[in-house]
Amino acid sequence: HLRADPEIGPIAALYAGTLHLNSRKFEQAIMDFEIGLRHQNVKNETRLEMKYRLAAAYVHQKEVDKALRLYQEIQDTVPAYKDVPELLKKYTELTSNRNLQRYLMSYPSEFATICRKLVEQFFSNAEVKITDISMHKNEYADILAEVNAPKWEDIILFRFFRTSGELGELMLRDLYTRTRELKAGRAFCITAGGFTEEAERFVEARLIDLIDKDGLLKRLNTI
Numbered sequence: 001h002l003r004a005d006p007e008i009g010p011i012a013a014l015y016a017g018t019l020h021l022n023s024r025k026f027e028q029a030i031m032d033f034e035i036g037l038r039h040q041n042v043k044n045e046t047r048l049e050m051k052y053r054l055a056a057a058y059v060h061q062k063e064v065d066k067a068l069r070l071y072q073e074i075q076d077t078v079p080a081y082k083d084v085p086e087l088l089k090k091y092t093e094l095t096s097n098r099n100l101q102r103y104l105m106s107y108p109s110e111f112a113t114i115c116r117k118l119v120e121q122f123f124s125n126a127e128v129k130i131t132d133i134s135m136h137k138n139e140y141a142d143i144l145a146e147v148n149a150p151k152w153e154d155i156i157l158f159r160f161f162r163t164s165g166e167l168g169e170l171m172l173r174d175l176y177t178r179t180r181e182l183k184a185g186r187a188f189c190i191t192a193g194g195f196t197e198e199a200e201r202f203v204e205a206r207l208i209d210l211i212d213k214d215g216l217l218k219r220l221n222t223i
Contacts, residue, residue, distance in 0.1 A: 009035070009036065010036045011046060013032050013033060013050065014032075014049060017053060020032060026061050029053070029057040033051075044077070048077060051073060051074050052084070054070055058070070062105055068088070068095065071091070075088060100192060100213075100217065103216070104162055111141060111160075115133070115160045118219055118220070119158050121222055123149060126150075128147050129146040131144050131146060139161065139162060139163075142159050143160070144157055154185040154186055155185055157178065157184040159178075159189050161191040163193050164213070165193045167189070167194070168198060169199050169202045171189075172189065172208060175189055176206055179207075186209070189210050190215075191213065195212060
């Protein structure tokens, strides 16, 4: 295989690994990049890019510690390489917060279970009956629930986003549309990140409550 060739092996490994990474064949991608990195005479830019993409493959395989080591090596060589500073910060926090790591990186079935538990404990002194749970790729989960409290009752849509970035107005517009389609009286948008100013303005006159990372972490600590 060309990956083992002393001359073109590193580039061949980078290309092969990238193809496997884009095809979500993460174990094969890891093997490709690791073979490429074993070569002695590798151009610095090629070595950096292989480490960067190998780290991404490790993240997909839930091996965050290995990814962190690679991101640190990259930053030690080129401090501002791509988005490595942000990724280092993100995954360092994940490794120190087990609840956040499970929320962002667990398999879809476990993520759905986490969201269900959060909904069941969302309101004190209220009876919560979950009527529907739906996953949308691996981006977010929708949970529809009938909530009966001592002084009120309502149908509520909860949308849990798996992102540590900012959610914008378009995401909230979609949630608002879905809330109306389901004839829910209220919605909650929960994320491990934050919200843009436009998103916050959009919900001002609408029955949508926003819960950012800090609010999510407090609730995760209760389940």
